[in-house]
Amino acid sequence: MATPVLDKVEADSAASPYITATFRIRRFNPEVSDAAVWEDFTVEIDPKERVLDALHKIKWELDGTLTFRRSCAHGICGSDAMRINGRNRLACKTLIKDLSPEKPITVEPIKGLTVLKDLIVDMEPFFQAYRDVMPFLVTEGNEPTRERLQSAEDRERFDDTTKCILCAACTSSCPVFWNDGQYFGPAAIVNAHRFIFDSRDEAGEQRLEILNDKDGVWRCRTTFNCTDACPRGIEVTKAIAEVKKALITRRY
Template sequence: MSTELPEPASKIELKPGVGGGGEIPTFDITLRVRRYTPESTADAYWEDFKLTMYGTDRVLDALHKIKWEHDGSLSFRRSCAHGVCGSDAMRINGRNRLACKSLLKDLDTSKPITVEAIKGLPLEKDLIVDMEPFFQSYREVMPFLINEGHEPSGERYQSAEDHAKFEDTTKCILCAACTSSCPVFWTDGQYFGPAAIVNAHRFIFDSRDDAGDMRLEILNDKEGVWRCRTTFNCSEACPRGIQVTKAIAEVKQAILSRTI
């Protein structure tokens, strides 16, 4: 009887020097962060951080590295860090992106990567803005099911065709990347903004909802859908790939066909 145990079937012969975390390529980047610290300086300013990052890292990892290893005063929002909670929308190289979904290797690392807070909302600190005006517009479109019929004992059924009408707009995570990329919103902050319209669209075209007319009336306002200039910034910015401009156009059509 041999005392030697057979090798496990899962064992793979690796060449020496292959495997392990050290194998992920690293590169040096400069992260140029727009800082705003109202408790010490009145104006916002740019600050450069030189970092060595891995090829698998995202912009959020670079921000973490700054906060944890370089400058603990850097402030930004993040929660799930996996592109679902919508906390870390920011302007990366001038475009609204989620920091947790932007891989550093996809950006031009030969130049400084700029990171700043989303535009159009009141800046509070560093990358944190006051989201209250954004959520106020969201609340105004009544983003909840309103049904006047009898409450069913089970689920409210819906055909696949009926669901397909608003499927795209159910994906919104309220990160504000669209609204804060809209030049009309930048002007005076009065426009309802793409996100509020997207979330109204989600209920206006839901066959189970009875308050579509009320929402269309709200968005027929002078600050409603008619302020959309179809610049497509919102569609380009949406981290969930929602066809925002298309949804706004559908709401315009619905208001038009309701009136005429």
């Protein structure tokens, strides 16, 4: 009995790992129009690839004017945070197969910051808030002749908030930040927490007073959007609550 043989086209199709996916991208070019528009791009791509790979394919093969930030492409630099299917994510960590690719995948800039072009926003207000909370170790006295020792228990106290990569996913997911750009935002508070609870630091009181401002930690409404958005799994809402408690008790 003869063995059935698939038609070559059918065989190639069955063996192909690629799917056809549509990416609906929010485009904005201030040199062309004051209004943003949605534009669809259809690409053949392996669903196990990432949204960043799809954006590269679109830029390199379909429309070289598409503009977005990216650097390391491994979830470390935090530069490619964007809203994908309505949620803040890193494009380099988001697999296409996890996004229901049978439907259009929406990609737009993060909210609460001025859009400069396409998926790029002005990050300066975000980084200014970060700088304002003094995100560095402050000590007094003479420079030590050896490293400043710290117990494992003391290090564990702020271990979670050392993971921040300044992607702005948490801050730009916060409804308070959307409505009032003066709010420090979750990322700045997380980075203040990292030093407030560091046993080697001596500027905890200064940082607490900075965050005691009307635009500081008390603006948080505990919606947990920030915790849900963090690509590093930081318990952002918990860190904010600990800073609030430290302000009330002055114990940290």
